[in-house]
Amino acid sequence: MAPPMAMHTEPDQNRLSPGRPATRSPDGRSTPARTTNAEVLVTAPSMLWLLLLFCVPTVIVFAITFKPADMFGGIGPGWTLQTLRSLFNPNYPAIIWRTIWISFVATAICLALSVPMAYYLARVAPRWRQVLLLLTIVPFWTSFLIRIFAWKALLHPEGFLKQALVFLHLVRPDASLLYNAEAVLLVSVYTYLPFAILPIYAAAEKFDFGLMEAALDLGATRVKAFFNVFLPGIQRGLLNAFLMVFIPSLGSYVIPDVVGGPNAEMIGNKIAQRVFVDRNLPHASGLAALLTVAVLLPMLLLIIHQTRAEKQPPTMQEVA
Amino acid sequence: MGEFLEFDNVSKSFGTVRAVDTVSLRIKRGEFFSLLGPSGCGKTTLLRMLGGFEKPDCGRIYLDGTDITDLPPNRRQVNTIFQNYALFPHLSVWENIAFGLRVARRPRHQIQDEVARMLTLIRMEEHAHKRPHHISGGQKQRVAIARALINKPSVLLLDEPLAALDLKLRQHMLLELDIIHDQVGITFLYVTHDQGEAMSLSDRIAVMHNGKVEQLGTPGEIYEAPRSSFVAAFIGDTNFFEGTVREIVNQEYSRLAIDGFPDVVVFNDKNMRCGDAVYFSVRPEKFRISRERRALDDKHNVIAATVEDIIYLGSHTKYWVRAGAYRLAISRQHVRFLLDEQPIRWNDAVWIWWHADDGYMLERYSEADEHLMQVPPAAVGENSNGTTHGDAH
Numbered sequence: 001m002a003p004p005m006a007m008h009t010e011p012d013q014n015r016l017s018p019g020r021p022a023t024r025s026p027d028g029r030s031t032p033a034r035t036t037n038a039e040v041l042v043t044a045p046s047m048l049w050l051l052l053l054f055c056v057p058t059v060i061v062f063a064i065t066f067k068p069a070d071m072f073g074g075i076g077p078g079w080t081l082q083t084l085r086s087l088f089n090p091n092y093p094a095i096i097w098r099t100i101w102i103s104f105v106a107t108a109i110c111l112a113l114s115v116p117m118a119y120y121l122a123r124v125a126p127r128w129r130q131v132l133l134l135l136t137i138v139p140f141w142t143s144f145l146i147r148i149f150a151w152k153a154l155l156h157p158e159g160f161l162k163q164a165l166v167f168l169h170l171v172r173p174d175a176s177l178l179y180n181a182e183a184v185l186l187v188s189v190y191t192y193l194p195f196a197i198l199p200i201y202a203a204a205e206k207f208d209f210g211l212m213e214a215a216l217d218l219g220a221t222r223v224k225a226f227f228n229v230f231l232p233g234i235q236r237g238l239l240n241a242f243l244m245v246f247i248p249s250l251g252s253y254v255i256p257d258v259v260g261g262p263n264a265e266m267i268g269n270k271i272a273q274r275v276f277v278d279r280n281l282p283h284a285s286g287l288a289a290l291l292t293v294a295v296l297l298p299m300l301l302l303i304i305h306q307t308r309a310e311k312q313p314p315t316m317q318e319v320a
Numbered sequence: 321m322g323e324f325l326e327f328d329n330v331s332k333s334f335g336t337v338r339a340v341d342t343v344s345l346r347i348k349r350g351e352f353f354s355l356l357g358p359s360g361c362g363k364t365t366l367l368r369m370l371g372g373f374e375k376p377d378c379g380r381i382y383l384d385g386t387d388i389t390d391l392p393p394n395r396r397q398v399n400t401i402f403q404n405y406a407l408f409p410h411l412s413v414w415e416n417i418a419f420g421l422r423v424a425r426r427p428r429h430q431i432q433d434e435v436a437r438m439l440t441l442i443r444m445e446e447h448a449h450k451r452p453h454h455i456s457g458g459q460k461q462r463v464a465i466a467r468a469l470i471n472k473p474s475v476l477l478l479d480e481p482l483a484a485l486d487l488k489l490r491q492h493m494l495l496e497l498d499i500i501h502d503q504v505g506i507t508f509l510y511v512t513h514d515q516g517e518a519m520s521l522s523d524r525i526a527v528m529h530n531g532k533v534e535q536l537g538t539p540g541e542i543y544e545a546p547r548s549s550f551v552a553a554f555i556g557d558t559n560f561f562e563g564t565v566r567e568i569v570n571q572e573y574s575r576l577a578i579d580g581f582p583d584v585v586v587f588n589d590k591n592m593r594c595g596d597a598v599y600f601s602v603r604p605e606k607f608r609i610s611r612e613r614r615a616l617d618d619k620h621n622v623i624a625a626t627v628e629d630i631i632y633l634g635s636h637t638k639y640w641v642r643a644g645a646y647r648l649a650i651s652r653q654h655v656r657f658l659l660d661e662q663p664i665r666w667n668d669a670v671w672i673w674w675h676a677d678d679g680y681m682l683e684r685y686s687e688a689d690e691h692l693m694q695v696p697p698a699a700v701g702e703n704s705n706g707t708t709h710g711d712a713h
Contacts, residue, residue, distance in 0.1 A: 213373055214406035216393040218420040219471060228423070232410040 058292065064285035073279030083282040087290065092270070096290075099266040102181060102256075103249040106188040110196035110245045111238060113189075117197050118237070119230065122204035133201070136194050144191070148258045151187045152178065155259065179261030187255050192248065196241040203237025204230075239302075247295050267291055323382075324349035324507060325370075325475055330379030331531075332365050339365040341531035342379070347475075347509065347524075352501050354510040354518040357528035358554065363511045366528075367477050370509065371400045383474060399468035400477040404484065405460045407452040413463050414439070414448040420471040438466040441503070458489045465500060475507045482517060494520055515555045519543070527551050545589065549599050549682045558601045559648045560682075565596045573619070573676055576600065580644025584621040585676040592681065599682040604651040606678035609639055611664060613671045622673040627666055639664070641672060648672070 065083050068076040121129055139147060154161040155177040165171045177183060211233060215225035231238070253268030260266070267287060274284035323346035332340040340362040347353045355363035368374045370381060372393035380389045388396055399420075407416050415422075417438050421431045439445045442462035447455055452463070461481060468476055481497075482490045498521055501508050512518050518525050519539040527534045527542060527550075535547045546552035549560065563578035574588045576598065586600055609625075616622060628647065629640035639650040650672060664670060 208404075208406070210402060210404065210406045211408060213371075213393070214400070214402060214408070215419070215423075216373075217371060217398075217400045218423065218467065219394045220419075220423040221394055224423050228419075229408060232408075235410070 061285045061292070062289050064282050065289050067282050069280045069282045073281065075281055083286045086283060087286050092287075095265055095267055095270055098181060098264070099250060099252075099268075102185055102188065102264075102266065103246055103252070106185055106192060106249050107196075107242055107246040109185075109189045110193050111200070111241055113193060114196040114200045114241060115231070115234075115238075118200040118204040118234070121197075121201045122207065123209070136197055139194065145254065147191070148187060148254055151183075151190065152258055155183055178259055179263060181260070181264040184252070184256045184260040184264045184266070187259050188249050188252060191255065192245040195244040195248070199240035199244060200234060200237040203234035203240075207233045243299070250291060250295060323347065324351075324384060325509070326382040327366070327370075328380045328382065330366070330369060330376045330381060332362075332369060332374060332376050334365075338531050340369070340376070343528075343531070343533055344379075345526060345533065345536070347507060350505055350507055352498075352508045352510065352521055352523045354512060354522040354525045355528055356512055356515060356518040356525050356554075357534075358513055361528040362531040363513075363528045364479060367400070367479055367509065367511045370396075370475070371398060371477055372396050397474040398477055399471050399473040400479060401461075401464045401468050401481045403480045405452075405464040407460055407463055407467070409452055412449050412451055413444060413455065416452065416463055417466045417470055419467060424471075434470055438470050441469075441500070442466045457485050458493060461485065461493055462496070465497075469500075469504060469506075473506065475509055478508060478510045480512055481510075482512075482514070490517075497521060519555075527554065529554075543603075545680060546601070546682065549601070552601045552680070552682055557604050557649055557651070559604065559646070560599055560601050561646065562597070562599055565592045565594050565598060568592065568594060574681075578644070580646075581623055582621075584623075584679070585619060586679045586681055587677045588681075590681045600679050601682055602648075602674055602679045604638070604649040605636075606674050607648070607650040607652075607672050608674065609641070609650050609652060609664065609670050609672050611668060611670055614673065616673060619676045620673050621676065621679070622671055625670050625672050627664060627668045627670055630664070630666060641670065643672065 064075060066079050066081065068078060068080045068082060070076040121132055124132065153159050156162060157176070157178070159177075162171070162177050165177075166173050171177070207230065211229050212225050215229045216222070220228060251268050252266050253272055256264055256266045256269050257272070260269075267290075271284050271287045271291075274280050274287065325345075325347040327343050327345040329342050329344055330340055331338070331342050343362070343366060355366060357363050365374060369376050372388075372391060372395075376389060380387055382388065383397060408419065411419065414435055418431050418435045421434060426434075435448075436445075439448055442465060444459060444462055444466070447459060452460055455463070464481070465476075478497075482493050485493060494517060497508075501521075508521075510518070510521060522539055524536065524538055525542055526536045529550050535542055535551045537545075542551060543555055546555060546558075552558045552560070561576075561578050561581075561584075563576040563584075565574055566577045566583060567575040568588070569575055569585070572588050573585050574592055575583050576586055577583055590598075592598060613622065614620075623643050625641035625643035625648070627639055628642050631638040631640075633651075636651050636653050639652065641648050641650060
């Protein structure tokens with residue numbers, strides 16, 4: 001039972017907080033929260049990893065934004081605000097707006113599809129649950145790129161899906177299913193759906209369905225019980241799923257590149273163009289930095305809000 | 321019909337297990353009614369069918385003259401207190417209590433008044449803004465009660481509501497439940513496996529076993545006159561004897577032959593014939609024990625025994641004595657100084673006696689329950705020390 005289940009715990013970020021058990025001595029008495037040598041040793045590798053491969057590169061990306069570009073695709077000497085100014089290119093707001101709305105709508109659709117799925121997974125007999133969870137992660141066994149190209153083949157004017165829809169009179173023969181924002185949205189939802197299902201399922205599995213009975217008992221309809229009790233009960237899973245889908249989707253590059261075309265570019269495509277076509281690293285860095293800020297800022301606010309919410313109950317007692 | 325709440329030949333199976341087997345019960349308005357039985361006896365299933373969480377395979381359930389068998393839980397005038405309380409963790413105490421009124425879209429000022437009244441009833445005013453995981457088990461229990469009562473149910477269902485509490489708190493909450501029942505005056509249907517809880521709270525008890533109602537009666541009736549060996553063993557301590565009817569003395573008394581005993585006289589509350597094999601039981605506190613043989617009338621049974629064990633329990637002392645093939649439990653109020661005799665010690669030869677009216681014949685039981693008879697009295701006695709609440713009634 002355990003091995004396939006291990007998958008879904010991965011996105012559950014609140015489980016990753018380290019250190020708690022180590023602050024208890026073997027006889028069960030809790031010692032003052034002090035970092036022990038063993039703890040430092042255990043955390044050091046991952047801290048080092050984060051520092052070298054995440055923090056340092058991020059700082060470098062931010063720094064390059066303020067360097068001039070040289071003619072050979074490299075970085076020139078000195079510092080400049082030239083790149084920062086060029087970010088106010090009138091083309092960018094439209095692309096940034098498209099990036100945000102595609103990501104947001106894709107995330108919303110993923111969550112909307114995942115919640116009933118997770119509810120069902122948590123209620124279904126364990127035997128079937130294993131099968132369905134396996135089916136959820138089966139797509140990962142095929143290369144991401146191959147799956148995106150498969151979509152291209154399906155949506156292509158001569159493709160199976162297009163032909164089938166025309167045959168069923170659901171689309172006009174001259175309608176284009178490919179190279180538009182809707183295609184990007186569709187493939188994004190397809191790609192990120194498992195990343196929404198798994199954390200929401202992890203939360204739903206821990207949800208006490210007795211609470212639903214309690215809500216019905218108190219006069220709530222099934223719909224009311226679902227919205228007033230179930231959804232609040234899995235809110236951590238919803239939040240994790242939101243982050244797991246929204247953030248990668250903001251940085252999408254392959255999906256809009258393959259099925260989107262020039263009319264459905266996202267900011268990831270622009271960054272790639274600055275690097276590979278214009279060979280302008282500072283400009284690419286500037287866009288990347290912009291995206292990073294756009295992602296980190298809401299997360300930072302969220303974390304601040306959460307820690308404040310966790311400290312809330314005692315203060316409310318004092319008020320009461 | 322005519323009764324307030326009625327189960328009419330209700331059955332429910334899960335797979336091949338018959339959880340509830342043609343149960344019929346009539347419960348009066350305002351009654352504190354308990355379903356008592358070991359786990360798996362069907363009591364919780366019966367409760368869940370009344371709550372609307374299970375649908376009976378056959379039979380009907382009537383509440384106040386209306387057939388509610390097919391109504392969903394949210395359309396029944398009953399509310400449940402769940403074993404684990406099932407308080408909504410994302411809502412405060414206040415919001416938990418207000419839940420029922422909020423989903424019913426009652427006006428805001430009415431919700432505020434009602435919740436305030438409930439908070440006063442359960443004495444939790446100062447905890448109104450806490451989340452459930454910040455309050456104690458007993459407080460959660462009280463919130464669960466308030467949350468259920470605020471909907472003004474016709475019947476309050478309580479599913480082992482005290483099982484998760486420690487002993488002291490349980491005793492305290494028993495008292496609270498009793499007080500709340502008196503205050504609100506609605507019908508309580510209480511499910512428990514704890515005979516002490518059922519005895520001390522209930523107006524009437526239905527003892528359940530294997531999906532059937534084994535006996536229905538007041539706590540006193542069930543304790544003093546158990547109908548079957550199952551009830552006798554489940555409610556309080558008891559001693560079982562096996563014998564045959566030797567003689568029907570008169571309308572009231574029979575004479576039984578028991579291996580290794582002189583014949584004993586028992587009250588004739590069952591329809592017996594000469595030669596029938598019967599069980600009969602005598603509660604430990606019905607015995608008298610002494611080192612001297614008493615001259616007694618013909619309604620007393622006097623038997624010689626040897627003391628094997630003495631357990632001092634504070635309020636009373638428990639003696640284990642050997643009499644013939646039987647090891648009997650006898651409990652007696654602990655009196656330190658008796659005028660006429662020495663204290664009883666281990667291995668003393670003693671006389672034990674009881675009045676014929678204190679021994680009860682029990683229905684011969686089905687084979688499935690043979691194990692009850694196999695259990696030596698010692699083991700039966702130990703399952704419920706200090707639970708002789710029946711005395712109080």
